[in-house]
Amino acid sequence: MKSRKLYNRITVLRKERNISRKELAEIIGVNFQTVGYLEREEYNPSLDLAFKISEYFGLPVELIFSTEPLKPLIEEIIELKNKIGGQ
Amino acid sequence: MKSRKLYNRITVLRKERNISRKELAEIIGVNFQTVGYLEREEYNPSLDLAFKISEYFGLPVELIFSTEPLKPLIEEIIELKNKIGGQ
């Protein structure tokens, strides 16, 4: 199976928690360069690794990883505000 | 990284849709034996493959795959009914 390119928000989420790649890597139990590869979207994680990341951030997989390029979080917020406000 | 064993509900979901492994395999674009390996939980999918399966069934990844053994769907329903009824 030719794997599609996947997008993710690891960098932003990690920055919001103020931890380094090295720290995140230790928490999820991978080499710190592996986090680098993931953040640069040079390869896709296994489902198990995706789960570990999702568990650490306390977020569903779909909010972190996507088959479509991910909008900045701030844009997502604005869209949600519009949706609610426009009812 | 030593990968944890993951559990999934592919077999049940597939049966509910009345399709064979071969058909599912064609839809998600993998070899039909690969579906077999996944259903027998002999190995974990990549995140991309998990996404393809989740897209086909129209369900979030977390409802199909889990790090914990998955209860039969019927039990989930009963638990949800109890939760709602007991308010």
Added chain:
DNA sequence: ATTTTTTGTTGTATATTTACAATTTTTTAT
């Protein structure tokens, strides 16, 4: 400014996933 920490890059080795083929067993249909 310079030291320290973090991030990026490159290359190689290992582990895991996926493909594919051939055969056996089980289930379903007739």
Added chain:
DNA sequence: ATAAAAAATTGTAAATATACAACAAAAAAT
């Protein structure tokens, strides 16, 4: 009961993810 279809099993090859090391570049701290 028999045939046909589906699923399981086994083995090998390929592709991809992950580990790890060494070094360069960039950012942050002092």
